[in-house]
Amino acid sequence: MSVLELSGVDKSFRGLRALSDVDMAVSEGEIVGVIGPNGAGKTTLFNVICGALKPDAGSVRFAGEDVTGHKPEKIARSGMVRTFQLMRPFATMSVAENVSLAAQHHTRGAERLRGHAVEIVERVGLREWAYRPATELPTAGLKRLELARALAARPRVLLLDEVLAGLLPAEREPVLDLLAELREQDGTTLVFIEHIMAAVMRLSDRVLVLDQGAVLATGTPDEVTADPRVIEAYLGEEPTTHADA
Numbered sequence: 052m053s054v055l056e057l058s059g060v061d062k063s064f065r066g067l068r069a070l071s072d073v074d075m076a077v078s079e080g081e082i083v084g085v086i087g088p089n090g091a092g093k094t095t096l097f098n099v100i101c102g103a104l105k106p107d108a109g110s111v112r113f114a115g116e117d118v119t120g121h122k123p124e125k126i127a128r129s130g131m132v133r134t135f136q137l138m139r140p141f142a143t144m145s146v147a148e149n150v151s152l153a154a155q156h157h158t159r160g161a162e163r164l165r166g167h168a169v170e171i172v173e174r175v176g177l178r179e180w181a182y183r184p185a186t187e188l189p190t191a192g193l194k195r196l197e198l199a200r201a202l203a204a205r206p207r208v209l210l211l212d213e214v215l216a217g218l219l220p221a222e223r224e225p226v227l228d229l230l231a232e233l234r235e236q237d238g239t240t241l242v243f244i245e246h247i248m249a250a251v252m253r254l255s256d257r258v259l260v261l262d263q264g265a266v267l268a269t270g271t272p273d274e275v276t277a278d279p280r281v282i283e284a285y286l287g288e289e290p291t292t293h294a295d296a
């Protein structure tokens with residue numbers, strides 16, 4: 052059974068069709084990369100899945116339940132959590148406090164909450180930063196903190212919006228390792244929007260290609276990167292173009 056299933060999803064903004072009849076099914080424990088040119092509808096897709104936007108038509112099912120139009124907090128509490136491209140931590144709080152705040156609906160008791168937050172801070176590689184103000188973090192640290200906040204909610208499905216953007220190639224590797232570990236150790240299902248094709252190729256079991264709001268192709272990384280329609284719409288003549296975008 053699919054843990055996440057979209058059926059016939061449409062979403063328009065003042066006549067602009069941002070999503071058009073999108074079907075998508077993600078199995079438990081699967082890693083699905085979502086790619087496509089700028090404006091293809093990737094972020095809108097995430098916003099519809101996580102409840103930030105209500106689709107004009109179609110449905111979103113999570114863990115067998117119809118969650119179409121449910122509030123984002125409700126969807127997050129039920130186990131489907133997203134990260135944002137632009138991380139805005141609470142400025143007056145430390146890194147660990149920011150993570151605790153995100154964990155408070157999911158962990159009972161102050162002691163356990165603190166322990167859970169510290170464990171996640173360490174897991175994302177921010178141990179030295181735990182008690183420093185979150186605003187002092189460099190970009191790579193803010194990205195890790197965003198991931199930590201999402202993990203604090205104990206996600207069953209994690210939606211990652213360009214989690215590698217702004218990171219140097221050397222900073223990407225540990226994040227990719229962590230994402231692979233989340234699936235291996237925790238069985239977390241991952242759906243990630245990414246422009247860096249090397250990461251998409253390495254991490255994805257399956258890739259969904261959006262173009263002008265519609266699903267252009269879906270398949271293994273090798274299948275989609277060899278698909279002439281995908282090459283024409285997104286990858287260009289040289290698929291390596293996006294490798295370090």
Ligand SMILES: Nc1ncnc2c1ncn2[C@@H]1O[C@H](COP(=O)(O)OP(=O)(O)OP(=O)(O)O)[C@@H](O)[C@H]1O
Nearest residue numbers: 064067068069087088089090091092093094095096
């Ligand atoms: N709130 C909004 N109001 C009006 N138009 C919007 C809104 N959100 C998105 N759009 C439009 O919908 C289309 C899809 O946008 P979306 O941000 O989902 O694309 P994307 O694939 O995530 O692009 P990118 O890779 O640049 O982030 C674009 O034409 C965009 O301008």
